[in-house]
Amino acid sequence: TFVVTENCIKCKYTDCVEVCPVDCFYEGPNFLVIHPDECIDCALCEPECPAEAIFSEDELPDGQEQFIEINAELSEVWPNINEKKDPPDDAEEWDGKPSKLQYLER
Ligand code: SF4
Numbered sequence: 872t873f874v875v876t877e878n879c880i881k882c883k884y885t886d887c888v889e890v891c892p893v894d895c896f897y898e899g900p901n902f903l904v905i906h907p908d909e910c911i912d913c914a915l916c917e918p919e920c921p922a923e924a925i926f927s928e929d930e931l932p933d934g935q936e937q938f939i940e941i942n943a944e945l946s947e948v949w950p951n952i953n954e955k956k957d958p959p960d961d962a963e964e965w966d967g968k969p970s971k972l973q974y975l976e977r
């Protein structure tokens with residue numbers, strides 16, 4: 872399965888949702904997640920993310936392991952998203968900032 876990780880928080884570019892063949896992205900206030908039971912491991916979304924926030928669960932960067940559980944949990948409660956929308960006005964400013972997990976809105 873593929874996992875959305877920390878750098879998506881407050882960037883939320885949504886390019887990823889357009890390419891997913893099974894529409895398995897779910898949207899929160901400032902972050903997206905992938906439903907682990909719906910993802911078919913096609914890898915199409917990974918290169919689409921301008922923030923490089925999507926990884927295979929087998930290739931997660933150090934410190935991002937907790938996002939496996941976060942994606943699993945929040946994809947059960949957030950609504951589906953399958954069309955790109957405008958990112959937050961300050962998305963570029965937040966791209967690459969460390970320790971963004973504290974800003975995750977549920
Ligand atoms: Fe969708 Fe494929 Fe990305 Fe899984 S790997 S979330 S199926 S685009």
Ligand code: F3S
Pocket residue numbers: 875878879880882883884885886887888902903919920921922923924925
């Ligand atoms: Fe987030 Fe990247 Fe998609 S920033 S919304 S995972 S394109």
